[in-house]
Amino acid sequence: MTIEEDSNVENVDFGSAISERYLSYALSTIMSRSLPDVRDGLKPVHRRLLYAMMKLKLDPSSGYKKCARVVGDVIGKYHPHGDTAVYDTLVRLAQNFSLRYPLIDGQGNFGSVDGDNAAAMRYTESRMTEICTLLMEDLDKDTVDFRLTYDDSDTEPVLMPAQFPNLLANGSEGIAVGMATSIPPHNLHELCDALIHLIDNPKATCADVLQFIKGPDFPTGGTIIDSKSTIDAAYETGRGSFRVRAKWEKESFSHGLYQIVITEIPYQVQKSRLIEQIASLLMDKKIPLISNIRDESAETIRIVIEPKGRGCSPEIIMESLFKLTELESRIHLNLNVLSSSGVPKVMNILQVLQEFIEFRQEIITRRTKYQIARIDERLEVLHALKVAYLNIDEVIRIIREEDNPKKELMSKFFINDNQAESILNIKLRALRKLEEEQINAEHESLKKQHAQLCQILENPRLLWKLIKTDIATIQKKFSLETALGARRTNFEKVEMSAQIIDISAFIEKEPITVICSKMGWIRSMKGHGLDLSGIKFKEGDSEAFIVETYTTSSVLICSAGGKFFTVLGDNFARGKGHGESIKLMVDIDNHDVVNIIPYLPGEKLLLASTKGKGFIINSDDAVASTKNGKQIMQVSGDDRCVVCTSVSGDMVAVIGTNRKLLVFAINEVPEMKRGQGVTLQKYRDAKLGDVKTFDSNEGLAWSLGSKMRLEKEIMAWRAKRGSIGKIPPSGFPKNNKFN
Structure with missing residues (x-):
């Protein structure tokens, strides 16, 4: 049977199938993994972890339990994921350098600010902190909805009835599909001030609440150097960043x-x-x-x-x-969270606070209704008990003589099934006058509580007053005067951002002589005009470049790859040893050093390659700020930069390996910032040998052994740039070099 004939096979467009499944994955990541809820500031893994600890009765007054036990309960009952992910979450909630107000009190090695990992979960122990219990207080009073766990064997809270704005107090980070969140921690005392102001002034603006929230308050302290306007702009849009210094x-x-x-x-x-x-x-x-x-x-x-x-x-x-x-880093702000309607949204600071206040209003309302319902149930029982005490003899008779005492009690005293059951459950020792008095007193007390709770539901002002009182209580408990509540991050106005300092002004200016060998070993010696005849090199190595400069001056290094590197004179190794390899100072990529020259601002340099191309560059454009250098001359294949020389005079002399000499005016060579250059001399089966600039009035000079030879009559070799040239004068060096 073919696939087309199989009734269980459905033909679906591949693109549509992928889109549908990826959308499901994206929504799952956004809603159930990466983004925190604006109301309690928790992700599902945090919520399930704390709920499991509450079920294990790991409150601050109890003893510690092994983290392995906690993680086992979390992944077994509520969160069917890897134990490593859950334990990493537990560890972070216990680190006082990660959370501004740690939710877990850890005992053992929970990592360090150095980046060390925590010990294995079988070695560490944990319990909840006091502030953590405030996140789950009144959880058993129908304040939030519950849902079935992944295997339908138990229930878990959809939210925590948080008494403080945990989202802003501890911050949050997460990367979802197509969106991310990054919320730094804040000071709880300042957040409470803003919430109280918002309750008193429901029409308050962002600017109003930002009078109380100065900025983030990091657990590791530091100094925020942004201006007040920059900080406010980030909070008003929900996006921005803060510069923090040590x-x-x-x-x-x-x-x-x-x-x-x-x-x-x-x-x-x-x-x-x-x-x-x-x-x-x-x-x-x-x-x-x-x-x-x-x-x-x-x-x-x-x-x-x-x-x-x-x-x-x-x-x-x-x-x-x-x-x-x-030591100066940038902390980002992206208030992208799940709103109360379950939709991801970038909020500003005012919207976050308003969502929390509305959430607290809902929590208090549900808690009050729950308390009223429990009081109604108790009053119903107390009413039945009062009836029983007033008619105790009749009640005893019915219980002793009737076959169905519950039904008889219900019809005799006009009570319901629950009330009749409570009468039947009275113990004989409770049939005292004192017990009757206590029941009457409890009945009166509950009636008063019932009236007060009903007033809260009927009068919004009383409800807001209760919310405000709860917030003020938390503010007092974690005030700025306490060790945990004191602000740790301060603010400092910096007029200008950090600049790269010219360190040469702090280096003692000394004359030095830089010595570089053919193998690339470089060092410096103090002084100028030194006798270098006694300088020793490694076996097979010899002198290549000698440059006189100063410790406060820079040196330009040109490589055969066309790159320029800049090194401060004070950075060269000193002493009479072999020095250090130039490759340790700059990334020269195995290319030979063409020349090393002192950096002089505005100096003109002539570059030439083996193909006979070249151009003039300003030394200022050759200065490199990094170890990687700056690419100036573009060379490819077997082509190499072979000449880097200072421009002096008005003429250029070029000679190739074919022993053809060409002389032309320096103004025929263009000045460029980078590139291949123009053709200086034309070759067939030869390469460029050497280039020299000179003054036409003085003539062309070259070294011949220990002597110098000068040729003033240069018209015979004078031609336009790019020509072939002619045979040089007799006595010109056979190596085709001017020096």
């Missing part, structure tokens, strides 16, 4: 010495990675104002940075570090 202080010693101590780092920056980053910059000599860095952290962060000299300003050192490292 906190530091200067520790002074005698004789003007000091060290810089970093005490707080930006949120979600790993301390170990940060130190490695600074140490790498130190090794690459990109921060020469620093001599050493060490980590003296214990329970608190203490990163010590030692300056190179007492004359270096600590502010300038830190500005350089802020620019080059994660």
Whole structure:
């Protein structure tokens, strides 16, 4: 039987099938995994984890339980996913450097700010924190809806009846399909101020509530350097970012010495990675104002940075570090959350607070109705008990003599089945006068409570007053005066963003001679005009370039690949050894060094390749800011850049390996910023040998052994650029080089 004949096979367009299934996956990811709910600020995995801990009675006053037990309950009853994902969630909720108000009290190794992983779940223990219980308070009073678990064997809450805005207090992050959320943590005291103001002024605007919410409050502290207007703009749109810097202080010693101590780092920056980053910059000599860095952290962060000299300003050192490292980082804000209607939406700060207040109104209303229903049930029972005590003899007679006492009680005293059952359940010892008095007192008390609760439902002002009281209670419990509630992140106005500091101003200017060998070993020696006859090189190596410059000056290195690299004179290895490989300083990609010349601003340089092409470049355009260098001359295949020389005079002399010399005016060579250049000399089966610029009034000179030869009559070789040229004068070097 063919597929077409099979009645169980349905022909569906492949594109439509993929679209339908991917849409289902996307919705599942958005709704049930990645985005938090605006009302309780939790994702399903968080909600199920905390509910499982509540069922295990792991409240703050109880003992700890193994995390493996908690994770087992979560994945067995509520969340059918991997244990690693659930345990990672538990660990994060217990880290005081990840959550502003940790929801889990962990015992054992739960990781560190260095990025260390937590111990295995069989070694760690956990229980809920006090603030966590506020998320689930009144959960048993019909405040939220429950739904069946994945296997229909139990129920779980759809939401938590959160008493505080957990979404903003602890923040949240998540990546869904086509959307993401990123919410930094905030100070709970400030959030409560904003909520109380919003209750008192329902028509308040974003600007009104932002008078109370200054900005994020990170668990790791730090300093926010954005302006008030920038922060407000991010909250008003629901999208933006905050620049956060590490906190530091200067520790002074005698004789003007000091060290810089970093005490707080930006949120979600790993301390170990940060130190490695600074140490790498130190090794690459990109921060020469620093001599050493060490980590003296214990329970608190203490990163010590030692300056190179007492004359270096600590502010300038830190500005350089802020620019080059994660000591200044950007924390993003994207208030993309699930609204109360279950739709993903980017909200502003006012909408988030309004959603929470409306949620609290619904919680209080449902709780009040539940309490009224329970009181009604109890009053019904108490009414039956009062009837029984007033007619105790008759009740005893009915119970002793009648075959169906419940039915007889119901017809005799006009009570329902539940009331009759409560009479029948009275113990003999309860038939005392004192018990009757207690029942009457309880009845009166419950009637008063019932009246008060009914007033809450009937009078919205009383309802809002109750919500406001609950928020004020939480605010007092986690006020700015408490250790947990105190603001940790402060604000500082920075006029300009961190700039790259000109470190040459802080380096002592000394004359140096840079020596580079043919194999690429480079070093420097102090002084100019040195006797270098005694310089030794590695076996098989010899001198290639000798450049006199200063420690505060830069040196340009041109490679055969057409790239230029820039190195500060102070960064060359010093001493009488072989130095260090040039490949450790710049990424020269195995290409030979064509020339090393001191950088002079505005100097003209002539570049030429083996194909006989070349152009003039301004030295300012050749300066590279990174170790990777800057590509100036475009070469391909077997072509190589072979000449990089300073332009002096008004003429250019070019000679090829075919021993043809050509002389033409320098103004025939264009000035470019990058490219292949123009043809300097035409070849058939030859390559460019050498290029030299000179003054026509002085003549063309070249070295011949230890002597110099000068040719003033150059008209015989004079032609237009791109010509073939003629045989050079007799006595011209056989290696076709001017020097």
